[in-house]
Amino acid sequence: MNSMMEVKNLDIQVPGKQLFKNLSFTVPSNKLTCMTGENGVGKTTLVKHILQSFKTKDDHIVINTTRAKTQYVPQLRNIDDEFPLSIHDFVGLGLRQSNLLWHTKSEKRLLQDIIQKTNLATIEKRPLGAASGGEKQRAFLAQALCAEPNLLILDESTASLDTSTKNDLLSLIRSLLLEQDITVLFITHDPELIEKYADYELHLSHLQAKLTRKERKD
Numbered sequence: 501m502n503s504m505m506e507v508k509n510l511d512i513q514v515p516g517k518q519l520f521k522n523l524s525f526t527v528p529s530n531k532l533t534c535m536t537g538e539n540g541v542g543k544t545t546l547v548k549h550i551l552q553s554f555k556t557k558d559d560h561i562v563i564n565t566t567r568a569k570t571q572y573v574p575q576l577r578n579i580d581d582e583f584p585l586s587i588h589d590f591v592g593l594g595l596r597q598s599n600l601l602w603h604t605k606s607e608k609r610l611l612q613d614i615i616q617k618t619n620l621a622t623i624e625k626r627p628l629g630a631a632s633g634g635e636k637q638r639a640f641l642a643q644a645l646c647a648e649p650n651l652l653i654l655d656e657s658t659a660s661l662d663t664s665t666k667n668d669l670l671s672l673i674r675s676l677l678l679e680q681d682i683t684v685l686f687i688t689h690d691p692e693l694i695e696k697y698a699d700y701e702l703h704l705s706h707l708q709a710k711l712t713r714k715e716r717k718d
């Protein structure tokens with residue numbers, strides 16, 4: 501099994517509490533791994549620690565890609581109804597390849613391709629503030645995809661969505677996984693989504709982690 505990330509003997513504490521001690525696990529590459537665990541076990545803190553490790557050079561965390569190719573999509577952010585950017589322009593903020601004030605031809609092509617793939621083409625001119633929860637979440641995902649990530653970390657990105665919108669988002673993520681060399685780490689509390697879409701479940705319980713392979717048909 502090729503790995504995108506290896507964590508070995510990692511300790512994490514927050515004021516007044518040891519969250520993890522000697523935590524070790526692997527995140528398999530080009531797979532969808534669901535990170536699960538009770539509220540407050542430390543999932544978000546662990547992910548923050550992983551992202552910071554690019555800067556702090558933590559010896560306990562080895563990630564086989566760069567920070568620029570690691571994209572984090574947090575839970576639905578509050579977007580004001582009056583938020584002025586169109587969905588198209590908001591997604592385009594994820595293009596970071598050039599320092600130019602305008603997008604190059606290849607960036608424009610990439611942006612249009614991602615807008616198509618994430619089913620945003622028919623609504624791309626609308627202000628993001630007017631989009632539904634599911635549309636906003638697709639726009640956040642699309643913005644992250646503009647960086648052409650190798651590692652995509654989704655933090656409860658489906659938590660506030662209805663069943664069919666959740667399924668649409670996860671089907672989209674699975675199709676990206678089949679097309680591209682991308683590894684997805686998805687924090688979720690939703691057993692149905694894990695059952696249907698996960699290749700692996702990484703379950704965090706007090707101080708430790710367990711990686712389990714899930715049966716998949718595709």
Ligand SMILES: Nc1ncnc2c1ncn2[C@@H]1O[C@H](COP(=O)(O)OP(=O)(O)OP(=O)(O)O)[C@@H](O)[C@H]1O
Nearest residue numbers: 514515517519537538539540541542543544545546
């Ligand atoms: N800076 C901090 N200071 C004090 N306590 C903290 C800090 N950061 C996190 N914690 C505590 O650490 C624990 C883990 O928090 P975290 O948000 O990582 O959990 P989680 O597993 O993501 O929870 P949930 O599923 O509810 O989102 C919580 O009890 C939280 O209150």
